Amino acid sequence: MKLRFRGTNEPADEAIDRLIEVAGGIRSPEIVREMILATLKAGQEEKENKADLKLMNSTLKEMWFTSKVFGPYKNVRKVTVFGSARTRPEEKIYRLARSLGRKIAEAGYMVITGGGPGIMQAVNEGAGPKHSFGVNIRLPFEQQANPVLKGHPRLIVYKYFFNRKIAFLKEAHAVVLFPGGFGTLDEAMETLTLVQTGKRDLIPLILVDEPGGTYWSQCIRFFREQLRDQGYISDSDFYFFEQVHSVEEVVDKINHFYHRYHSLRYVDGRLVIRLTSPIDGQAIHELKKNFSDILTPGGDLYLSVPLPAEVDEPEIAGLPRLIVDFDRRNFGRLRRLIDSINSYEALD
Numbered sequence: 001m002k003l004r005f006r007g008t009n010e011p012a013d014e015a016i017d018r019l020i021e022v023a024g025g026i027r028s029p030e031i032v033r034e035m036i037l038a039t040l041k042a043g044q045e046e047k048e049n050k051a052d053l054k055l056m057n058s059t060l061k062e063m064w065f066t067s068k069v070f071g072p073y074k075n076v077r078k079v080t081v082f083g084s085a086r087t088r089p090e091e092k093i094y095r096l097a098r099s100l101g102r103k104i105a106e107a108g109y110m111v112i113t114g115g116g117p118g119i120m121q122a123v124n125e126g127a128g129p130k131h132s133f134g135v136n137i138r139l140p141f142e143q144q145a146n147p148v149l150k151g152h153p154r155l156i157v158y159k160y161f162f163n164r165k166i167a168f169l170k171e172a173h174a175v176v177l178f179p180g181g182f183g184t185l186d187e188a189m190e191t192l193t194l195v196q197t198g199k200r201d202l203i204p205l206i207l208v209d210e211p212g213g214t215y216w217s218q219c220i221r222f223f224r225e226q227l228r229d230q231g232y233i234s235d236s237d238f239y240f241f242e243q244v245h246s247v248e249e250v251v252d253k254i255n256h257f258y259h260r261y262h263s264l265r266y267v268d269g270r271l272v273i274r275l276t277s278p279i280d281g282q283a284i285h286e287l288k289k290n291f292s293d294i295l296t297p298g299g300d301l302y303l304s305v306p307l308p309a310e311v312d313e314p315e316i317a318g319l320p321r322l323i324v325d326f327d328r329r330n331f332g333r334l335r336r337l338i339d340s341i342n343s344y345e346a347l348d
Contacts, residue, residue: 003041005034012040035060055160062156062163069156070133070171075315078133079104079254080112080168082187083119083178093210094122097178100208100247101126107251112171114164115155119178121146129154135167165190174204174254179215188219195240195335196233198328201264202335204257205241206250216243236332239339259342262319267309271326271334275341278303278320283344287337294333299325 003009009016016036020026042056081101087094101123104111111127113120115134124132125148134149136157149155158164169175169191177188188207194200207216220243227233244250262274288301295301304321322341326334 003037003044005037009037012037058159059163062158062160063166066135066156066163066167069154070167073110076110077108077173077258078110078112078171079174079176080172081119081123081176081178082114082168082180082184083123084180084184085114085116085118085120086181087118087122087178089122093178093213094119096208096210096247097122098126100176100250101128101132103247103251104254105131107255109173109254112168114168115145115149115157117144117146119180121148124148133171135164137161137164169194169200172203174206174257176206176208176250177216178208179213185219192237192240196237196331198331202240202331202338204254206253207241207243208247208250209243209245211245213245234332236330236336239332239335256342257338260344261338261342262316265310267307270307271324271328272304272307272310273322273324273338273341274316274319275322276319279322279341279344284322287340290340291333291337294324294327294330294337296325296327299327301325 001009001012003012016033019036020029020032026032039056042053081097083093083097087097097119101111103126104123105127110131110133111123112133112135113123115124115136120134124134124146129148129152132149132152132154134145134152134155136145136149136155138157138159145151145155145157156167158167165187168187175191177184191200191205195202195205207219209216220238223233223238228235228237242253244253258276260275260277260279262276264274265272284301284303288295291301301322301324304323306317306319306321307323310317324337
């Protein structure tokens, strides 16, 4: 029979309904129903490719396990740290990464690394297993689990890089990048692309070099001379990241980003920014004036109580809201707006 996502599929619908009922505990049956239908439709393809089915199967299982591992820590902020697997323990940058792991844990965050050697191991050593996640990848070389996370319940080993990348960025509340090779640069560009296009909520993206190091300075120079000056990116795209040379600066910048900003959500085309403390009318007036360029024509920026659509997040119902008629184009300037919100003094 020809299956449809919308419309009736009797008797398949009845069989799916019975399966959901027998399984029990299905909290979003409408979504699960579509997942089952997608699986059945994939199996019905006339020119079925077994390799494609295997990829779909492994991907679904890997993403399910990712959700299972990270789920209990939903309300704990996490910092994803990227860097070279080849960095040795005697190197200065390794000691810097270990110190950062410790500082992040002391600040109340957890760390997410690739779970391998080098910078990843250094960060996990500093944070300790209690405050660490590892999202490893099966490779024929270089990427065995480090001693801190080997056998740990928060270590996930992926077959596919794209699933691993989703875990790195979906669960992160900040991203820190140390020097590294192709993989590190790939992860840096992936993060920048996602925040630039609005496919990932804005987060701190911090580039770390040892004192006197030039790794990221050379990259930023390339961005300016080859990308910006050729018109491939804009000046505002440089707002997405910050370069530092100490672990204290890393933690300070993450803490500042969440000084007042809590999270954001789109509701009926409007951007809702949730705040942990209120700001006054004068601040709102200044924000509207300074960021009028990112508002839709005739759009507004104003304080609000939670919108009706946010009823599914009762745990943050008490937070004040800033409603922004954002044009959903200039995310670099939106990052500047968040920085400005965080810079106002708290009301008494």
